[in-house]
Amino acid sequence: MKKNLFLLKRIVLLFSLLTILAFTTACEDDPVAPQEEHLEAIGMVFYDSGIEVARIIRGVTSDTLKAPLGGLSEHYDIKFIDESENEFDPPSTETQTLAWEFEDVSIADIWQHEGEEGSFAFHLQGLLVGETNIEFFVMHNDHNDYRSGKIPVKVINEENTYGIPIGLELSNEITGDILIAINNSQVIGQLSIINGDTTDHFEVEFFDEFNNYFQPASPPHTLLVEVADESIVQIVGQEADEPWAFKVAGLKSGSTTITIKILHDGNVGVSFAPITVNVN
Known part of the structure; x- marks a missing residue:
């Protein structure tokens, strides 16, 4: 009797697992169900008016982003690099946004135009002469799809520069x-x-x-x-x-x-x- 009961429990458990697996597979194969896209990139490229100013691939770069003291850098636009090292445009979905982290927030900051917060374009703002590093992230809801690795940032003293208009x-x-x-x-x-x-x-x-x-x-x-x-x-x-x-x-x-x-x-x-x- 106990042996039959044990076998019955095993059969019920096996049936439940097969049902869950079938349901999960069906959901994944359902062409109607919305599929979340994740950013597949190995690097970033930064452009100023169509001219490349810096790039980083697999966390390695020999370039430096620059900003004037008390002013704003040129307007930087971002493109990404795929596994074949081809460039592609940044995501356009509202759930994927640009984030960043400075090693020393007293030296530089990022400023984005009104209505462009979280987009893949920005100015660097020079706060203090010196050097630091910045790392970029592509945030997807509450996690990051991509992190760039550290990119050097240098703030220099230049004439005829200006900051955010107040x-x-x-x-x-x-x-x-x-x-x-x-x-x-x-x-x-x-x-x-x-x-x-x-x-x-x-x-x-x-x-x-x-x-x-x-x-x-x-x-x-x-x-x-x-x-x-x-x-x-x-x-x-x-x-x-x-x-x-x-x-x-x-x-x-x-x-x-x-x-x-x-x-x-x-x-x-x-x-x-x-x-x-x-x-x-």
């Missing part, structure tokens, strides 16, 4: 008078326009946390001025030879706001606090 000054191009100043979320000044008139050219100049004043290279950067109510004012006078200047035309009496934005390759890089415009 504010701007809007001035009359003819008189040089500063009409509007924006520092982070604080806006000093308002614009007043006579109904039916068009202003002189307004020129925009930006500044970073170190009070370096600059106008970004155009292209790839361009100026966007958005109007909250286009029935009250219109932006005119934007010309290719003056990429950081514009005019405002008063269409009817009222009050609205304009918002100045820096675009990078057509995407919003930085957006500033709205400026009040009154048409009398």
